[in-house]
Amino acid sequence: MEPESIPTISESANQHCATVWGMQVVSLTDDEVRVRVFKALADPARLGIVRILYLNRDEMNCTRIRVLLGGDDEIPNSTFSYHLKTLKEAGLTSTRKDGQSRYISLRTEFLDRYLPGFLQTLR
Secondary structure, eight states, X not given: OOOOSSOEEEEEXXXXXXXETTEEXXXXXXXXXXXXXXXXXXXXXXXXXXXXXXXXXXXXXXXXXXHHHTHHHHSOHHHHHHHHHHXXXXXXXXXXXXXXXEEEEEOHHHHHHHSXXXXXXXX
């Protein structure tokens, strides 16, 4: 399995660690994790991506998410990629590659832990 190339937040026995290239580098407190989550959700486009993923209830192809978000007219590809990276680094999403396609899924258990009830407000 190829190591992660961007920092991400992972959970293990109530310990939260920033991971860079597959190596644990910083232990984070619950409040530090919450700060990262709030920063990631503090953008309307990223909140829209979370809403789309939550309402879909399954992983989605990046292209489909982008179309539902407004496509090229709403958000340039580089900006969309940055938003996906930000959500992943905050621990809110996970990514699966299949050939040249990327599939994004929402880590609902992670959100339920740090923002209980938040997802239900996104209807």
